[in-house]
Amino acid sequence: MxxxxxxxxxxxxxxxxxxxxxxxxxxxxxxxxxxxxxxxxxxxxxxxxxxxxxxxxxxxxxxxxxxxxxxxxxxxxxxxxxxxxxxxxxxxxxxxxxxxxxxxxxxxxxxxxxxxxxxxxxxxxxxxxxxxxxxxxxxxxxxxxxxxxxxxxxxxxxxxxxxxxxxxxxxxxxxxxxxxxxxxxxxxxxxxxxxxPDSPRWLIMAGRREEAIKVLHRLRGDEKVIQQEVAEIEEQLKVPQKGWSLFKENANFRRSVGLGVLLQVVQQFTGMNVVMYYAPRIFEGMGYDTAAQMWFTAAVGLTNVLATFIAIFLVDKWGRKPILYTGFVVMAVGLGVVGTMLGMGNLSHGQQTFTVVMLLIFIVGFAMSAGPLIWTLCSEVQPLKGRDFGIGCSTFTNWIANMIVGATFLTMLGTLGQGTTFWIYAGLNVVFIFLVFLLVPETKGVTLERIERNLMQGKRLRDLGQ
CATH class of the missing domain: 1.20.1250.20 (MFS general substrate transporter like domains)
Structure with a gap:
């Protein structure tokens, strides 16, 4: 058979x-x-x-x-x-x-x-x-x-x-x-x-076609599939990557790279990695002892895992923008409430529990939206000839923005106070709702070729999926 x-x-x-x-x-x-x-x-x-x-x-x-x-x-x-x-x-x-x-x-x-x-x-x-x-x-x-x-x-x-x-x-x-x-x-x-095994695509790029075919025999097993895949790889490799030269010459490509860079800044300044790196310190600020700080931090991790499934199941049903809108609203509300509660100080047990719940709701908002979808969008909006360059720029930006967040949070807590710090991050999430409306295209069910064609024709970034 x-x-x-x-x-x-x-x-x-x-x-x-x-x-x-x-x-x-x-x-x-x-x-x-x-x-x-x-x-x-x-x-x-x-x-x-x-x-x-x-x-x-x-x-x-x-x-x-x-x-x-x-x-x-x-x-x-x-x-x-x-x-x-x-x-x-x-x-x-x-x-x-x-x-x-x-x-x-x-x-x-x-x-x-x-x-x-x-x-x-x-x-x-x-x-x-x-x-x-x-x-x-x-x-x-x-x-x-x-x-x-x-x-x-x-x-x-x-x-x-x-x-x-x-x-x-x-x-x-x-x-x-x-x-x-x-x-x-x-x-x-x-x-x-x-x-x-080595990647068959890389082996063909390196001029080692016979090795690539041997690897594909191990991975695929069917001669028709192997022949078809080799032909497709060789056809794709005829399109050379011209990232830097394309960036210098083409204003439309600069727009897509700029959008990818902006999206990664947005992802990092939601405040998610503040929680990932400093969760015990945040729970200490709520009044919990060391053991409770660590267990609540584990609850943050579990919530992050479970909420990621929401994005996996909904991304191709709802579309990118509705999920991002939902996520940023949830994150803004979650951090706004956390900031308000921490600003009060001396929380009762019930208020502590409520603050933890709102922080976990913030985690759900991120894991279902900006966490996975920003990476998806960053790859979708780049044209084929500049895709490696565009994704490289956005990935580099992600880590730089990540570093800035990690290197400033404790200083913000010390100078601005807990409540104000979280209110700032909540406010940024409100700003991000408007950025999604103004700049982010809906790419659900749209081919990469169509997105690229719209980009190169000079259509507005938010209209690339039309």
Missing amino acids: SNTTTNADGHVTEKAQPKAIFACLMAALAGLMFGLDIGVISGATKFIQQEFQISDQVIEWIVSSMMAGAALGALGAGSLSAKLGRKKSLMLGAILFVIGSILCGLATSPTMLIFARFLLGLAIGIASFTAPLYLAEVAPENIRGSMISLYQLMITAGILLAFLSNTAFSYYEAWRWMLGIIAIPGVLFLIGVFAL
């Missing part, structure tokens, strides 16, 4: 082979490392500050040094994955991740900790660019969307696991174990990467 199906336009697809699924699952584990690295620092900051007797500003540097490394890693990941290949780039990311994790656990000074976190950032910057690229190139087309969604889900799962691990080690104030133990999944990921 044939394992293939043919759709209306004659395109042959095949049921996913076990080896292809294994390759996708291993690559998706890069998302788990990503999430672990984001989540692990939140539970450690209090104990690091106590041991080294350092200020909030030094803690901000320890937190944000990871994002500085990630920005640099993401900036070089494109050329790295083109020269070394996707597999070797993932291996390099895994090695840096393991080394950085171990150094974090062994750190004898804040300076060493900042350096180790920077190494971890390099690893995450490389992996966050390369893993989705590898997934897109290795996954059979009939499961490609679900595999890339799995990568996003693994990030949230990694954050949750880090929060749970932090909670367990917090009873012993063992911050070195909090930071160091994530080397174990890093080692397991590195071992798994050795078993992965």
